[in-house]
Amino acid sequence: MRIGYGEDAHRLVEGRPLWIGGVAVPSDRGAEAHSDGDALLHALTDAVLSALGLGDIGMHFPNDAAVNRGRASSEFLSHALELARERDLAVRQVSAVVILDRPKLGPAREAILARLSDLLGLSPDMIGLTFKTSEGLAPDHVQARAMVWLD
Ligand SMILES: [Zn+2]
Structure with missing residues (x-):
């Protein structure tokens, strides 16, 4: 059994899509990033890599590599899950938190859970997803x- 933890943050800027957990959430701002800037998938990918003792997302997908520009973050997570599979491990449970002041993520909860369930090959009831605001401390981020349990 292995446990991993990861976290991520991106600045929000106008003119970018807002990707959360593999879902494009309607928003007037999105994450400034080399990839699609999906902070939740980046945190999850780092959590899986951390559980495996295999470094972090930046080691596997350098953000100065042209091949990673605009890349779907689901590919990063899939890569980490493949590394787990090679070690006869699979994600059994996820506990994750997204901190965002606006837009409110509640309306996107079901879509995000469904997408995460699909990406992780995990029943939605094994995915704990908490939405928080920063209470104005980080309104532009x-x-x-994410914490993951692999077995
Ligand atoms: Zn990121």
């Missing part, structure tokens, strides 16, 4: 934290 999206942040995510």
Whole structure:
């Protein structure tokens, strides 16, 4: 059994899509990033890599590599899950937090859960997803934290 933790943050800027957990959430701002800037998938990917003792997302997908520009973050997570599979491990449970002041993520909860369930090959009831605001402390950022259990 292995446990991993990851976290991520991106600045929000106008003219970018807002990707959360593999879902494009309607928003007038999105994450400034080399990839699609999906903070939740980045935190999850780092959590899986951390559980495996295999470094972090930046080691596997350098953000100065042209091949990673605009890349779907689901590919990063899929890569980490493949590394787990090679070690006869699979994600059994996820606990994750997204911190974002606006837009409110509640309306997107079901879509995000469904997408995460699909990406992780995990029943939705094994995915704990908490949405928080920063209470105005970080209104221009999206942040995510994730803990994973692999077995
Ligand atoms: Zn990121």
